[in-house]
Amino acid sequence: LCEDFEPSLAKRALFYLAFYPYALFFFAGYTESLFVLFSVAIFLLLRRGKPLDWWFAGGIGFLATLTRSTGVLLSIPFFIMYVRHFWVPAKRDQNSWLQKINALAPIVLFPLAILAYMAYLGFTKGNPFIVQSEEAAYWHRHFALLWITYANTIQSLLTHPLFSMVVVKNLLDITFTTLPIVVLIVGWKRLPLHYSLFAAAVMVFSLSFPLLNITPLTSQPRYMMAAFPVIVLLALWGKRPRFDQFFMSLGPPLLVLNTVLFVSHYWVA
Template identity: 40%
Template sequence: MLGGSDADYYMAGIIISNVFFFLALVFLYLLVDELFDASIARMSIFYLAFAPYALFFFIGYTEALFLFLCILVFFCLQKAIKTRRLIYWLLAGIGGLFAALSRSQGVLLAVPFLVVFIQQYFSRQNFSTTTWRQKILAFIPIVLIPLGVGIYMLYLWHTKGDPLLFSKAEALGWGRKLTPPWISVANAIKAALLPDMLQIQNILNLASLAGAIIALMMGWRRLPLHYTIFAALLIIFPLLYPLGKADGLTALPRYMLIIFPIAIIFASYKGPRFEKVLLALTFPIFTVTILLFISHYWVA
């Protein structure tokens, strides 16, 4: 039904994105409702759905799928804490595996998994109440998360003869190479000061980065530790592989988009004044990105 032409593949991508974004919103609501309350849960999905670059959740990119899988892992970890059932550790590992298959950042989910595992089984109050068998069985699924990248590498080796082809393509085709994050930011600042066609793009990239950092710094105490650490890692990761110097942080607003803990932080600040100010800052950008996209203008 959906295959055989570019239009069919495009429609398939849009359908998949919208289905998984809907599921992401459902699981985010359930997650935040259990973690905080229903009002914060409602505002979390609202802020996420109308984030400045939320357009990318609907148009056939990997954002919606990756977001859903990340939220699913956190949902399973939360259930593992609450119920102490080993099945949720396994489901968290499986979710992380598919997240790593969809995006390389998925391997970062191993960190919140490890944090929750240590808190659950090696804290003073829990260490003596659980057996080593329980600890080992709960820990084993963490191996599934980096296995996602391993499976993709195996696929590339089998079909293309080179398991590192994705890394080489990034370096040769896009000019991406491992760079200290402060160098990436410094280059973006220098580029933003140059009056050329990329100036506005660099300013928007830096603004999205600054917004994510400020939000996390102001609200990290409102979140469990593994949420904060995961959000910080998602901020840092794209800075490690800039796209050259002229527009090194290209697509950064998309990468900041999937940091769902920031939406939870915003939702935790209750009050009509804060909501109005935040929407006044974000909703116009949301509207402009949609207008640009439907006008066939590339939005990164």
């Protein structure tokens, strides 16, 4: 972020990320912290674009995909940066075909991680698709179009008592799922293309697999944190003192509340 934007923004983004309302999951036994770390490392390597950086990015992408399946979406910024380094008119003739192939080849490591994990499951569990079947059976998580996910959430809000836990949870889920989407839409043009497309892909992928029950957006606020470019946008807006004060009045108190609920064995996200 220091190289793509400026040091002060990088510091502010790190602060906002640490005090985001759901940042407690970076310190719990979840994969979000590793995924964001791997994602940022890949973006740094892609920006440098040295011969070995592409392979390091592919290797880290392999690890990121093992932490969560959305890691395969890191192939999107990988390909965009590959095109920028090797195929824009100003650079098209500066590199040999061998250099271009060497840089593109590691992109196969992203989907290869999923295939490797499926092979492991097939060998140890006898079913390479056991994750999908267990999620469908236990979590009732299935593919659904985005508007159906939101329609089911609104239907649940309207059909349960106003002050019930179901309504409270759905309100929190829909608020902190929708806010990152709105932030990305409003600030789309202020981010480099590979930042914006990666964040959008993470959001679409996550929302395409809701829970088919009374709380369809369960865990989505946590999944949205994987779209770290949204935090970059918040940090850009944080240059304005009023926005910074607004975030500080909202983020840390909600983080404390969610942490208290989490350690008290309440479901947060």
